[in-house]
């Protein structure tokens with residue numbers, strides 16, 4: 001089969017990845033040049049990449065959701081703040097003191113406990129602390145390399161909320177669920193990045209903005225604005241070739 005006979009789509013702009021960067025690029029390009037034929041190729045089954053809305057059950061047994069890998073915006077992230085205003089995604093000004101966030105909602109100052117941990121009960125926080133500090137003591141490299149991190153979690157934790165917490169931390173940090181990596185890989189990653197422990201450490205005296213809960217997150221809104229039919233999900237890009245006339249992007253199924 002020659003190149004021209006291969007199944008293909010012609011496009012002016014091909015963006016690889018439907019994370020925040022890819023979606024914002026498509027949105028900005030199409031806002032300026034609506035006539036361009038732009039497509040986005042995304043390897044996973046969802047848009048958003050690392051940007052996720054997490055659902056959890058709180059201490060009071062209420063369902064709660066919050067934005068992970070997107071929640072905080074520094075005062076100098078002007079482009080992101082502009083984008084939020086343009087897409088009408090609400091955010092509030094906050095100041096963090098110790099483990100308390102003070103938020104100005106327009107009429108009064110509201111106080112919240114900081115971090116993902118506030119969704120866990122005291123006994124769940126103790127189980128998590130034990131898991132973080134003690135569990136590794138008994139593990140050997142040979143054992144850890146032969147099981148997935150999900151199996152390791154299941155063997156060492158009983159609370160569903162704590163399992164859910166750790167599963168999301170892995171998903172956010174490594175962009176894959178814990179059943180796709182070995183326990184050894186994740187522990188090595190933690191040692192080099194302090195990632196799991198970092199989730200528990202609060203920063204002090206910081207002024208930032210925080211995105212409020214909405215029924216659609218920033219990436220979902222961007223995808224909606226730019227026309228979801230130009231986003232091809234489940235299309236991992238394998239190869240990019242450049243000739244004098246065009247760029248050829250090869251995905252697992254098709255040639256574009």
Ligand SMILES: Cc1cc2nc3c(=O)[nH]c(=O)nc-3n(C[C@H](O)[C@H](O)[C@H](O)COP(=O)(O)OP(=O)(O)OC[C@H]3O[C@@H](n4cnc5c(N)ncnc54)[C@H](O)[C@@H]3O)c2cc1C
Nearest residue numbers: 017018019020021041042043049050069070071072236237
């Ligand atoms: C724990 C954590 C907390 C964070 N908190 C904040 C915060 O509070 N505020 C903030 O502003 N930022 C925060 N960030 C940073 C923010 O999440 C990232 O900067 C942002 O999500 C990155 O977006 P991206 O599009 O560049 O990459 P990604 O979100 O990683 O998206 C890349 C996309 O490309 C796809 N892809 C990769 N390879 C291929 C391929 N070959 N073919 C097709 N598709 C492919 C992936 O599946 C993915 O969907 C945080 C990050 C982490 C990890």
